[in-house]
Amino acid sequence: MKTLVCLINCRLEIFAVHFDVDVAFCTRYRTVTFPTSRCCLDAWAMKLWAKPNVRFEYPKPPLHSSTTHHQNPWLPRAAAPRPTRLRHSLTAESTNATTFHGICYVVGDNIDTDQIIPAEYLTLVPSNPAEYEKLGSYALIGLPASYETRFIEPNEMKTKYSIVIGGDNFGCGSSREHAPVALGAAGVAAVVAESYARIFFRNSVATGEIYPLESEVRICEECKTGDVVTIELAESRLINHTTGKEYKLKPIGDAGPVIEAGGIFAYARKTGMIPSQSC
């Protein structure tokens, strides 16, 4: 069955499809449920497979060795678990239940897209799967030397920071969609910034690569790179486990329906603006 071949990383879905059962994957920090009917899962899996920029990873089993960055034994030594997230065919139920958990990388104000992905890497075409991965490996490589901690270690393709915390006007400058794509490809699940530049925000919403969330206060001044954080979308809050503080996030606003539908194309299909794709 095609589904079995495609989802090579996700044995649990294969199990679900084969035995036609519900799968509720719970960890201490997140709960995500999958569609229950086989047909629904097939269609969902086909959509995932058909879209080269949708990837699906389960977190590695927790290891007990401590790390220098955080004391939480649930977090693995290697690349941080990419928070499970369904793109392009989210049901309302799973969106409300989505949480993100990981370690954060903190940047300042006016991080422009040249710093997120310098122009010399723009020859990589994001809709090409191999180039998509390569793009991810260059995310935030344009940050100046004042950022002592690198976002991605040399010779690595992914980041261990699944949440980026920024200041004002995140993503300003060039319209390059490579910016949110590079962050998503690198393993970022969500960005929490004080405010966003318009085109970057649009691109994040349209592609579904990262959740662009806004904070009420300047979280970038209260969090440090390496802090362990959890974002609870339903409650619109961010919890910094390292400092013990909680912060309110702004509601997603008008972009909400587009994000919930799964991006501009899914939204357009849902509202009848363009015909549905055949499964």
Place this chain on the structure above:
Amino acid sequence: MTEKILARASEKPQLSPGENIWINVDTLMTHDVFGPGSIGIFKREFGENAKVWDREKVVIIPDHYIFTTDERANRNVDILRDFCLEQNIKYFYDIKDLSDFKVNPDYKGVCHVALAQEGHCRPGEVLLGTDSHTCTAGAFGQFATGIGNTDAGFVLGTGKLLLKVPPTLLFVMDGEMPDYLLVKDLILQIIGEISVSGATYKSMEFVGTTVESLNMEERMTLCNMVVEAGGKNGVVSADSTTFKYLEDKTSVPYEPVYSDEQARFLSEYRFDISKLEPLVAKPHSPDNRALARECKDVKIDRVFIGYCTGGKTEDFMAAAKVFLNSDKKVKVPTFLVPAAQKSWMDLFSIPVPGSGGKTCSQIFEEAGCDTPANPSCSACMGRPKDTYARMNKPMVCLSTANRNFPGRMGHKEGQIYLASPYTAAAPALTGYVTDPREFLH
């Protein structure tokens, strides 16, 4: 004005800021950097055999990574060409022979200047482009803004897009433009005033006697940097200057749109132009405004005159005037990058007033500048490493471009000062940031 243009494009009688609407797009532009990605998404979502919504409304202009040996960059132009052949796209300004841009009859140069010169910018219309500086076309009294690959892929298939109506900021500029100021100084003044996020999600409308006295290229420079203030789009009312410019460039009928008398604006800013002085934007932000005369201790290593913001014919004529008045040679390497084929040709053909018949190129040569380069985006955005004049090691550079964020022109530790063509030419002669009034009186 923006609300009225969008109302017409969405077939609604009236709109208010904050409304989310589906609009009909009149023209979609893309280039070699974001075109392949947009095409990939178009095919993925609409099917391998899908056709674009209107083959005459898509304009494809390779301009960013052209004169390079980088294989992927050249492959991207091939991707555009294949798509244009397959879809029978009417407007594709192709380039095949990289050794000499002049032998490519269709190649035009930088997309924003080419769009205007080829008559694709028309008052009252909606122009979307996969480039943040698409807002340049607002100079023609149309709604023009930048979008990403996914949005562009959507427009390719449907000819529509979901947009939110922006509130408008009004900028009133009155007074006669002093002869040492150029439009770049005006927009740097504005961005310095409201900051790089001062116009986020808003429209910037430019009115006043000064604005009315500007020619089309100057209006384009004004609207070009709207995005540097975070602006969604910029507009200047279409008038006789606009209509005259368009006379020989397009035969497509258009209907200009104008703001109502009782139009509401979010805020209003007024400037008395006669009181302004030449400015620079210091590293590393376009809103880091400073008077040129206060930066005279800053030693510079290079000067760039060119790009979509400062590489049009008018810009070069202005720079040539400074060199002519001084009659000296440049002290630092000075690179000239015309934005378009036409600008390049004008450099070599149009005499500079007061020079006794010399062309810009002759004046530049006598002053010791580098030979004018192939028209393209060149080092403005530090593309592939073999780009002409890319900043490959840290240095201080004065540029007529529109951005100076860290690493913009190549090296992360490079320092870029933004300035008008006058304020870029003067420092070329002194080796330090210089107020151009030293050479203009």
